[in-house]
Structure formats: C-alpha cells, structure tokens
Amino acid sequence: MKYAIIIPDGAADEPLPELDGKTPLEAAHTPNMDRVAMEGRQGLVRTVPEGFESGSDVATMCLLGYDPKVYHTGRAPLEAAARNIPLSATDWVFRCNLVTVADGIMKDHSAGGITDAEAARLIHDLARTVNAPGFEFYTGVSYRNLLVYRGGQDFAVTTKPPHEIPDERAEKYLPRGTGAALLREIIEASAALFEKHEINQTRLQVGRNPATQVWLWGQGHAPAMPKFKERFGVTSGCMITGVDLLRGLAVLLGWQVQEVEGMTSFHDTNYVGQGQVTADMIDKYDLVFSHIEAPDEASHQADWKTKVAAIEHIDQYVVGPVLEKLQTFPEWRLLVMPDHPTNVGTRKHGYAPAPFAMAGTRVRSLLRAPYNERNAAAADLKIEHGHELMEYFLRGGNL
Ligand SMILES: [Zn+2]
Numbered sequence: 434m435k436y437a438i439i440i441p442d443g444a445a446d447e448p449l450p451e452l453d454g455k456t457p458l459e460a461a462h463t464p465n466m467d468r469v470a471m472e473g474r475q476g477l478v479r480t481v482p483e484g485f486e487s488g489s490d491v492a493t494m495c496l497l498g499y500d501p502k503v504y505h506t507g508r509a510p511l512e513a514a515a516r517n518i519p520l521s522a523t524d525w526v527f528r529c530n531l532v533t534v535a536d537g538i539m540k541d542h543s544a545g546g547i548t549d550a551e552a553a554r555l556i557h558d559l560a561r562t563v564n565a566p567g568f569e570f571y572t573g574v575s576y577r578n579l580l581v582y583r584g585g586q587d588f589a590v591t592t593k594p595p596h597e598i599p600d601e602r603a604e605k606y607l608p609r610g611t612g613a614a615l616l617r618e619i620i621e622a623s624a625a626l627f628e629k630h631e632i633n634q635t636r637l638q639v640g641r642n643p644a645t646q647v648w649l650w651g652q653g654h655a656p657a658m659p660k661f662k663e664r665f666g667v668t669s670g671c672m673i674t675g676v677d678l679l680r681g682l683a684v685l686l687g688w689q690v691q692e693v694e695g696m697t698s699f700h701d702t703n704y705v706g707q708g709q710v711t712a713d714m715i716d717k718y719d720l721v722f723s724h725i726e727a728p729d730e731a732s733h734q735a736d737w738k739t740k741v742a743a744i745e746h747i748d749q750y751v752v753g754p755v756l757e758k759l760q761t762f763p764e765w766r767l768l769v770m771p772d773h774p775t776n777v778g779t780r781k782h783g784y785a786p787a788p789f790a791m792a793g794t795r796v797r798s799l800l801r802a803p804y805n806e807r808n809a810a811a812a813d814l815k816i817e818h819g820h821e822l823m824e825y826f827l828r829g830g831n832l
Contacts, residue, residue: 435759437720438720438722438826444747469791496820497722506653506654507653507654509526511681513581521583525582525588532645532647545641551632557572563618569583580647669689671721673714673723674696707751768789791830
C-alpha cells in the first residue's frame with residue numbers, strides 16, 4: 434500500500450465578498466482535488482483541540498495522528514528537532530525572535546525580515562556579551578533563532594507569540610511566572626546591546642526595521658513522541674516541506690526529510706518541482722507527506738488572488754501528478770487537506786474544522802460533490818478528535 438498526504442496550508446477560509454460569496458477553495462479551479470472528493474469522500478476534521486492556539490504546530494501534529502494534548506510541548510522544540518539540536522529531557526528551548534519594538538510598541542515580529550547574516554551577527558554578539566549561564570543561542574533563518582537552556586532553573590512561564598500582538602504594548606506580554614526574571618534579563622540585555630549596533634544603524638539608513646531586541650516565546654521540553662512506524666505500522670515515511678516546524682515533526686516521527694530545489698513558503702515556490710519530487714518519493718517510501726505553505730502566507734497578507742492561484746497551482750502541479758503516480762500501484766490512498774483554515778478577512782488562523790478529501794483503494798464514495806468547505810460540511814462526516822483521522826485514513830475510511 435502506498436500513501437500520500439498533500440497539505441495546502443491554510444487553504445480553507447470563509448466566503449469572501451471579493452469572490453461573490455465563495456471561499457477561495459470554491460472559487461479555485463481544482464479538478465484533481467474534486468476528483469479525490471468525488472471518487473472518494475470528504476468531510477470535516479477538528480485539528481485544533483479546545484484550549485490550543487490555531488497553528489501548523491498543533492494542527493499538523495494532530496492530523497499526523499498525535500494528540501496535541503499529550504504530545505505538544507511548544508513550537509520551539511519542534512524547530513530544534515528540525516535543526517538536530519540535541520535536547521535532554523530537562524533542557525528547555527525557546528524561540529528567540531529578532532523583533533522591532535518602537536516607543537514600547539511591537540512593530541514587527543520579524544525585524545523587517547532581517548537577513549540571515551545580519552541576524553547571525555546580532556545573535557553572536559549577544560551570546561558573547563550577555564551573562565546568562567546555562568543558555569546557548571542557535572541562529573536560524575532570518576529572525577527565527579532559538580535559545581536553549583541547559584541549567585538548573587525550572588520554568589513555568591507564560592509567553593506570547595510576537596506576531597499575535599502587532600501594534601500592542603510589548604511590555605504587557607513579557608515573560609511572566611517562575612524563571613521569567615532570567616528571560617527578561619536576556620531581553621533587556623539585547624535591547625541595550627542592539628540600540629547602537631552597527632547592523633541596526635545600517636538598516637535604519639536604508640529604511641528597514643531595526644532588530645531592537647530579542648523576544649522569547651514558544652518554549653518547551655523535547656516532546657516524547659513514539660515513531661510513526663511504531664504507532665501505525667507504516668514502515669517508511671518522507672516529509673517534503675519548506676517549513677522548519679514540519680521538518681522537525683518529521684525527525685521526531687522517524688521520517689526522512691526531502692528537499693526540493695526552489696521550494697519556499699511563498700507563491701514563488703517551485704510547485705512543479707515539489708509535485709515531481711513527491712511523485713518520485715512514492716517509489717521509495719510507503720508514505721509521502723507533501724506540505725505547501727503558500728496559501729497560508731497569501732491569507733496572512735489578505736491576498737485572496739494569490740491564495741486562489743496558490744490553490745490552483747497545488748491542484749495542477751502537485752495533486753495531479755501524485756494522483757497519476759499513485760494509480761500505477763496496485764493499492765494506494767491519498768489524503769488532501771489544509772492543516773487549519775487561514776482567513777483572508779482577519780489575516781489570522783481560523784478555528785473552524787478543516788475540510789478533508791480522501792480517495793483510493795477500498796475508500797467507498799459517499800457524496801459526489803467537488804471539494805470545498807460547504808460540501809465537506811454537507812457530507813455528514815465529521816471527525817471531532819483530529820488525531821483519529823490518521824487511523825481512519827490508513828484504514829481507508831473503515832473504522
Ligand atoms: Zn499561518
């Protein structure tokens with residue numbers, strides 16, 4: 434049996450006035466996704482359990498068959514896994530964003546999309562000068578750095594993702610709780626060091642947002658997740674994604690991570706290449722998971738045109754070739770779904786259940802209607818605990 438899972442991140446949405454009351458999924462021309470839904474079935478699945486913030490860390494873990502209530506320890510530990518940073522059971526890892534705070538207001542969670550080289554210099558200088566025993570800084574892509582703590586302090590802190598507090602007073606959301614003082618000291622030290630830093634002076638001169646300080650959030654211990662093979666009996670898996678978070682999940686699941694040339698998290702990504710590589714990997718692995726970030730990013734920009742185009746590209750260049758490839762095997766199954774909705778209207782992740790479509794061997798057709806939110810809701814197939822979807826899919830919709 435060959436399995437493929439295709440995730441158009443954030444593709445689900447609400448009806449939009451710009452699209453005459455249609456959602457982007459309804460407006461987009463998606464013959465391949467429609468075929469999956471019509472020859473197989475579609476339904477709704479809740480991928481963000483109550484009490485969790487909607488995001489790909491929670492939602493993807495859930496649809497992979499792991500209950501976030503049991504396994505989700507934070508976003509930073511997943512990114513640490515992606516970068517193969519070793520963590521013992523007592524180590525802590527924090528996301529260490531470079532951000533722009535001006536007059537006390539959170540202006541930019543990404544410090545103007547600061548370059549890797551600029552970020553590395555700031556982080557290295559901070560690591561060299563700050564007095565923070567037990568802490569280790571790890572530079573990453575652009576503003577996304579990590580801070581690991583291997584000391585004796587235990588943390589019980591509340592933190593806030595900086596992208597969720599745009600134009601709000603930053604101070605209100607500084608870490609609080611047990612151990613927060615240590616974190617605030619690092620944040621304060623970064624603000625003092627970065628204020629006159631050469632990198633920021635140059636950035637200001639060319640009209641870019643400076644990195645005024647670091648922002649610590651998303652903390653946790655390494656999650657103890659059983660490997661996918663042990664949990665579901667599928668021998669080999671492969672992850673294709675442009676996003677560190679999902680690379681990290683793949684590492685924790687015991688899957689291989691396959692890169693694609695020109696793959697990005699935006700609409701400029703190499704859709705054709707990703708479709709080809711995904712199809713090729715089906716020869717090599719029993720399960721291939723292919724994730725495309727572009728619809729999510731377009732939604733955050735409130736760019737419904739690009740969102741519709743991204744969905745159409747995924748349909749044509751990824752779902753199409755993968756469907757064709759799967760049919761060359763005697764037994765196969767395909768699942769297509771966004772991890773969570775991202776709403777163009779609010780530019781934020783939504784909490785509505787995600788529409789899914791699946792087809793393949795022994796998946797009996799339920800309702801012959803094209804794939805979209807409305808038809809998925811009408812199909813009367815709703816999986817309330819999202820982590821049960823994987824078992825359902827692997828068994829061909831026969832629980
Ligand atoms: Zn998003």
